[in-house]
Amino acid sequence: MKNSLFWLLMVICYTSYGQKVFSVDYSNQAEIKVFIVKYENQADLKVFKVSYENQAGTNNGKWFFTKYANQADKKIYFVEYENQADIKIYFVAYENQAGWRTKSKMHLFY
Template identity: 80%
Template sequence: MKYILILTFALASNSKLFAQKVFSVDYENQADVKVFVVKYENQADLNVFKVKYENQTGDNNGKWFFTDYVNQAKKKIYFVKYENQADLKIYFVEYENQAGWNKKGKKHLMY
């Protein structure tokens, strides 16, 4: 019984692993994913909505929470200056229901 409780707790705590908690690093070599912000929604791989609270993040669905510290984040991102340097192109949307993947082929980058 004790092992079942421990396993249940471990699985429940790991459910947050896919949350979109990100930290913006200062240097490219520190990043897991290099990101470029495009001007138009149709150019983006992912439409991103910045949430105010950590518990509002989604399961790789474009709802991002920017953490204050690198050790709190699931992914470290670096914003590049040029589109051709990016692994992922994003567009910041105004409303939560607009968030999501336009090109699912790059979805693995945020897992």
């Protein structure tokens, strides 16, 4: 019983970080609205797109884009204007550059 409870908690903790994302077609389908900024210093979160699902584990800016909405932890919508966004992101070239610049927005991906 204890072992089952332990594994259940591990699965819940692992999947609750929200780094597997799916880009929806309409804003009303999204949990989070995202705007891509031109410069790194304007971003709340610096994002690195990983190639494999198992590389996106924690709330650290390493995103894996899923093929289907039901595989994602969070559904996002890319907005056209900055004032429509819940969060501003900047895509970085290297994995070690990913991370939060504005920690007050971290709760959006839990």
